[in-house]
Amino acid sequence: MILDGFLLRALLAGLGVALAAAPMGCFVVWRRMAYFGDATAHAAMLGIALSLAFSAPLLAGTLSVALLMALVVARLGERGIAVDTALGVMAHASLAFGVVAMTFIPGVRLDLMAYLFGDILAVSQGDVALIWLGAAAVLALLSWRWSPLLTATLSPELAQAAGINPDRERLFLTIALALVVALAIKVVGVLLIAAMLVIPAAAARPLAHTPEGMARIATLLAAGSVISGVWLSFAMDTPTAPTIVCAAALAFALSNGGAWLWARRKPS
Amino acid sequence: MRLIDCAGLGVRFGKTQALHHVDLQIDKGEIVTIVGPNGSGKSTLLRALIGAVPVTEGRVMRSPGLRIGYVPQKLHIDPTLPITVARFLGLPRRVARAKAAAALAKAGLEDLGDRQMAALSGGQMQRVLLARALLEEPNLLILDEATQGLDQPGSAAFYQQIEAVREDLGCAVLMVSHELHVVMSASDRVICLNGHVCCEGTPATVSAAPAYRALFGTGTKGALALYRHDHHGHSHDELNSTAAE
Numbered sequence: 001m002i003l004d005g006f007l008l009r010a011l012l013a014g015l016g017v018a019l020a021a022a023p024m025g026c027f028v029v030w031r032r033m034a035y036f037g038d039a040t041a042h043a044a045m046l047g048i049a050l051s052l053a054f055s056a057p058l059l060a061g062t063l064s065v066a067l068l069m070a071l072v073v074a075r076l077g078e079r080g081i082a083v084d085t086a087l088g089v090m091a092h093a094s095l096a097f098g099v100v101a102m103t104f105i106p107g108v109r110l111d112l113m114a115y116l117f118g119d120i121l122a123v124s125q126g127d128v129a130l131i132w133l134g135a136a137a138v139l140a141l142l143s144w145r146w147s148p149l150l151t152a153t154l155s156p157e158l159a160q161a162a163g164i165n166p167d168r169e170r171l172f173l174t175i176a177l178a179l180v181v182a183l184a185i186k187v188v189g190v191l192l193i194a195a196m197l198v199i200p201a202a203a204a205r206p207l208a209h210t211p212e213g214m215a216r217i218a219t220l221l222a223a224g225s226v227i228s229g230v231w232l233s234f235a236m237d238t239p240t241a242p243t244i245v246c247a248a249a250l251a252f253a254l255s256n257g258g259a260w261l262w263a264r265r266k267p268s
Numbered sequence: 269m270r271l272i273d274c275a276g277l278g279v280r281f282g283k284t285q286a287l288h289h290v291d292l293q294i295d296k297g298e299i300v301t302i303v304g305p306n307g308s309g310k311s312t313l314l315r316a317l318i319g320a321v322p323v324t325e326g327r328v329m330r331s332p333g334l335r336i337g338y339v340p341q342k343l344h345i346d347p348t349l350p351i352t353v354a355r356f357l358g359l360p361r362r363v364a365r366a367k368a369a370a371a372l373a374k375a376g377l378e379d380l381g382d383r384q385m386a387a388l389s390g391g392q393m394q395r396v397l398l399a400r401a402l403l404e405e406p407n408l409l410i411l412d413e414a415t416q417g418l419d420q421p422g423s424a425a426f427y428q429q430i431e432a433v434r435e436d437l438g439c440a441v442l443m444v445s446h447e448l449h450v451v452m453s454a455s456d457r458v459i460c461l462n463g464h465v466c467c468e469g470t471p472a473t474v475s476a477a478p479a480y481r482a483l484f485g486t487g488t489k490g491a492l493a494l495y496r497h498d499h500h501g502h503s504h505d506e507l508n509s510t511a512a513e
Binding site for chain 1: 340359360361362384400
C-alpha cells in the first residue's frame with residue numbers, strides 16, 4: 001500500500017521539519033534574522049560537499065558548517081561589522097564553493113536539484129527517525145530557554161536586569177537554527193529552508209495575540225502546508241518541497257490579506 | 269542601610285574611557301538623580317550598576333538583599349511580535365493575573381492585561397515598564413531617562429507616580445534625566461556626571477555649583493525657578509491641571 005511507502009515517510013519527514021522549523025521561525029521573524037537563516041542554509045551546501053568528499057554522514061557535515069557559519073556571523077555582529085554584507089559574501093561563497101567542489105568528487109552522481117530543493121520522496125526510515133530526533137532536540141532546547149530567549153528578544157537590557165545573559169541566549173538560538181537547517185536539507189533543500197522558517201511564522205502573525213500563540217499557530221500552519229503540499233504534489237505530479245512552500249505562501253496571503261481586509265472593514 | 273556602594277568605578281569600551289573614578293552610594297529610601305550632558309556616561313553608569321556592563325576599574329558593592337527594578341529608556345516592540353501586557357509582565361517569570369493587575373494599578377494604570385503592547389501610548393508604555401519593575405518588589409528602582417518621548421505634562425505625571433510608588437514601597441530611586449527642573453524637585457540628592465562626578469549634593473547645592481553651571485550654562489535658571497516655586501507648594505493647580513493625561 002502506498003501509505004506504507006515513500007508517501008508516508010515523506011509526510012512524517014515533512015511534519016518533523018515543520019514541528020521544529022515553525023517555532024524556530026518565530027524567533028527568526030521576531031529578531032529579524034530571516035537573511036541570517038537563509039545564509040546559514042546556503043552555507044550548508046559546503047557541508048554537503050565536505051560530507052561527500054570525506055564519506056561522512058550528511059548530517060555531520062551540514063550541521064558543522066551551518067554551526068560554524070552561524071557562530072562566525074553572530075560574532076561579526078557583536079563586533080559591529082556590517083552583518084548584511086558579511087552574510088552575503090559568506091553565504092553565497094559557500095554555496096558556490098559547495099557546488100563547485102561537488103563536481104570534483106569522484107564517483108558522485110551529481111543530483112544538484114535534490115540538494116537545492118530537497119528530495120522528500122526519497123527519505124529513508126532512518127532519515128525520518130533522525131529528523132524526529134533532531135526536531136525533538138530543537139523543541140526541547142527552545143522550550144527550555146523559551147522565557148529567557150523571549151525576554152532577550154524583547155529587550156536585551158531588560159534581560160540583563162533580570163539576570164539573563166542575552167549573548168548566551170543568542171548562542172542557544174544559533175545552535176537550534178543550525179540544527180533545523182541540517183535537518184531540513186533532505187526535505188526542502190538549501191534554497192527553501194528559510195521559507196519553512198519564515199513563511200509559517202509570518203502567516204501566523206495576524207492570527208496571534210501572544211508569542212506562544214504565534215508559535216502554536218505557525219506550527220499548525222506549517223504542518224497543514226506539509227500535508228497539503230505532499231498531497232498536491234502527488235496528485236499533480238509537481239516537485240514536493242516547492243509545492244509545500246507554495247501552500248505555506250498561500251496561507252500567508254490568506255491570513256495577512258484577511259487581516260488587512262478586517263482592519264479596513266472596521267471604521268477606526 | 270546602604271544598598272549600593274561603588275568606589276573608584278571605571279568603565280572602558282575599547283579605547284574609550286566612558287567613566288572614571290566614580291564614587292557613588294545609594295541609601296535605603298532616598299531619591300538620587302544623575303544629570304549630565306549627552307555622552308557623559310549616565311546610562312553606562314546605570315548599566316554598570318545592574319551588571320549589564322562590565323566594570324573595568326574599581327568595584328561595585330551591592331547589599332545582599334538588593335532587589336533592583338529597572339525601567340529602561342524606552343522599549344521598541346517589533347511589530348512582528350504579538351504580546352499582551354499580561355504576558356509581558358510575566359517575563360521572564362510568570363505572574364498571576366491578579367498580581368499583574370495590582371502592579372499595573374500601582375503604576376497608575378487600569379488593568380490593561382489583554383491589550384497588545386504595540387497598541388499602548390507612550391505614557392502607558394512607560395507605566396507598564398514601571399509595573400514590570402515593581403513586580404520584582406524592588407528596594408531600588410532604577411530609571412534610565414524613563415520619560416524620553418513623553419511630553420512635559422506626561423513626564424510630570426510620570427514622576428508624580430514615581431514619588432507615589434516610593435512612598436508606597438519605601439524603595440530607593442536612582443534615575444537619570446534630562447528634565448532637570450521636573451526631576452530635581454523630587455530628589456534628595458543630585459549627582460552631576462560628566463565621565464566622573466563633577467559635583468553632588470542637594471538640588472539647590474548642585475544647581476548653584478560652578479561645575480554644574482559650566483556644563484549646563486545658565487539656561488536652566490528659569491527652569492529651576494519654576495521648580496522652587498512648585499516645591500514650596502504655593503499653587504499646584506496650574507501644574508496639575510496640565511499634568512493630567
